Amino acid sequence: MSPHAKRRLAEAARLLAIAVAVFIAMLPLLWVVLASFKTAADVSQLPPRLLFSPTLENYQRVLDAGFANFFRNSVVITLAAVALSVVLGVPAAYGFSRLRVPAARPLLLFVLSIRFVPYIVFAVPLFVILANLRLVGTHGALVVVYILINLPLVVWLMKSFFDDVPTDIDDAAAVDGANRFQTFALVVLPSAAAGVACVTILSFIFTWNEYLLALVLSGRAAQTLPVVLTRFLGGMEDPVRWGLLSASSVVVLAPVVIVTLLVHRYVRAGFGGSA
Amino acid sequence: MTRRAASHPQPPRAPHRGARRSALHWRDTALFIGPTLLALAVVAVLPTLWAIFSSLFDWHFHRPDARSFVGIDNYLRLARDPRFLNAAWVTTIYTTVSVSATLVFGTLLALLTKAPFPGKGLVRALLTVPMIMTPVVSTLVWKTFFFEADLGLINWVLGFAGIEGPAWVASSPSALITILVVNIWFMTPFVYLVMDAALEGLPTDVIDAAKIDGAGYWRRVRFVILPMLRATIVFTVIFRITIDARMFEIIHVMTGGGPARDTEVLTLWVYNAALRGFHLGYGNAGGVVLMLLVGSACLAIMLVGLRDLYQRTGTT
Structure with a gap:
């Protein structure tokens, strides 16, 4: 075989391998989206029916089951939690990047180390403490607790974004008479806007998807979608319920998948930089 | 462990030392950083201390008045508790296999997609999807549609090869395989994204030089690219260990720890x-x-890894 043909063969093999990887990565999502539009008779058929008359009855049943309420829980808790972490974490990241902080490195390592602690270690004490305060099952409790997941990420990622902004513009602002807060809010922050988008999106994904803390702390009143999904769909071994399972899954997935595909650039920047 | 450190290992940067910045303004520092530290002290430090404190007591949730101080007795009991030791063992296997597999698959994918090809941007976006899908949902989908014993995709495909697949989730050792498969599927994109970003940051001249010197593709990967990625690999492994060791939802949803505690990890x-x-x-x-x-x-x-890092910074 000529070197030329060999190179073309290698290239074909490479593209095939990539195609297989994409197929495996996407298969669960494609499968569940298709299944959500199938009737009970179609949903468990193998080989899978690719051509079928789609139905919206599964989504109707999801609505009838009161999913809108839980969807609202998830939206409220996630948005509040993300806002709280960004509002707290972005100024802190600026401080670590620009101000002289006593013991800055140990403090940064402390912030980072929180990401290394298994959440269950926090979950048990938080449950006992919040139960004693009668706060289990409130939206506020979950919003505050989600600081654990988001704040360390926001601080570390934003610090690296601020570090990339030249300090010359701080100096220029100071010469123009801006105080420290004005320099941060009006000069440096706009230059690091991509970073804010990045940490906001990552925090959104992590919070929306979170299960353990929500399971332990949400009680009945503040259940978020992942918890509802496992509690309310007991007995989904029964293929009759697979359509309902699929439709509710798609409802849970839609926000994160859509956000990720729309602004993939930021997701990539965030995860690529998170290690 | 910033973006900077991940792609280009460098010695720790000196803090900014401009004349104006070197002064410590307590008020500014407290305003910018104080709220974050306070918040983390309340939600992270307090619970951790409470967890350590309570571990020294015989303490039942519904009988708080009957708690008694037992010192390190709980820890001694753990060392003899077969159920706990089993969980520690399962966690070790689960983490080791999953971290290794995702590291290999993620790095291979990053290498495969390095050279340009049509649709690269889209492929990169699609390869991210498993990681951002709600793990509870992905696990339910795998469990229901793929691992189901009679109506699942996997046993149906195996049937063509004349293999009668097991009742995956309900039997041993296939239950452990199911949670590993889902976790590897879930976390390979993470390694892929990190490695992909790191590969982009590599200096091309070194790789080109090796190519001109006649090094074949795998030799370039093994002796030029991977050594340059060492710091990234070390940090990735650390992150991956922490993620797997705290994994709860995949196992809770897929097997609940069964059958017979086969998949009961420490969390x-x-x-x-x-x-x-x-x-x-x-x-x-x-x-x-x-x-x-x-x-x-x-x-x-x-x-x-750090020893490695310092050697590298010493030579570059």
Whole structure:
């Protein structure tokens, strides 16, 4: 075989391998989206029916089951939690990047180390403490607790974004008479806007998807979608319920998948930089 | 462990030392950083201290008045508790296999997609999807549609090869395989994204030089590219260990720890002991051990990795 043909063969093999990887990565999502539009008779058929008359009855049943309420829980808790972490974490990241902080490195390592602690270690004490305060099952409790997941990420990622902004513009602002807060809010922050988008999106994904803390702390009143999904769909071994399972899954997935595909650039920047 | 450090290992940067910045303005510093530190002290430090404190007591959630100080008895009991030791073993296997597999697959994918090809941007976006999908949902989909014994995709495909697939989730050792498969599928994109970003940051001239010197593709990967990625690999392994060691939802949803505690990892053990059995002291002792195990594994890898990092910065 000529070197030329060999190179073309290698290239074909490479593209095939990539195609297989994409197929495996996407298969669960494609499968569940298709299944959500199938009737009970179609949903468990193998080989899978690719051509079928789609139905919206599964989504109707999801609505009838009161999913809108839980969807609202998830939206409220996630948005509040993300806002709280960004509002707290972005100024802190600026401080670590620009101000002289006593013991800055140990403090940064402390912030980072929180990401290394298994959440269950926090979950048990938080449950006992919040139960004693009668706060289990409130939206506020979950919003505050989600600081654990988001704040360390926001601080570390934003610090690296601020570090990339030249300090010359701080100096220029100071010469123009801006105080420290004005320099941060009006000069440096706009230059690091991509970073804010990045940490906001990552925090959104992590919070929306979170299960353990929500399971332990949400009680009945503040259940978020992942918890509802496992509690309310007991007995989904029964293929009759697979359509309902699929439709509710798609409802849970839609926000994160859509956000990720729309602004993939930021997701990539965030995860690529998170290690 | 910033973006900078991940792609280009460098010595720690000196803090900014402009004349104006060097002055410590307590008020500014407190305003910018204080709220974050306070918040983390309340939601992270307080619970951790409480977990350690309670682990020294015989403490039942519903009988708080009957708690009694037992010192390190809970820890001694753990060392003899077969269910706990089993959980520690399952966690070790689960983490080791999953971290290794995702590291190999993620790095291979990053290498495969390095050279340009049509649709590269889209492929990169699609390869991210498993990681951002709600893990509870992905697990339910795998469990229901793929691993189901009679109507699942996997056993149907195996049927063509004349293989009668097991009742995946309900039998041993296939249950452990199911949670590994889902976790590897879930976390390979993470390694892929990190490696992909790191590959982009590599200096091309070195790789080109090796190519001109006649090094074939795999030799370039093995002796030029991978050595340059060492720092990234070390940090990735540390992150991956912490993620797997705290994994709860995939296992809770897929197997609930069964069959016969085959898949009961430490997080699930703590959950069962402290929040199902309500033995707060004993359960938290297990949690503290888990935290120490994760911490020491990371520290060990960090020490090896840092030594490596300093050697590298010394030579470049």
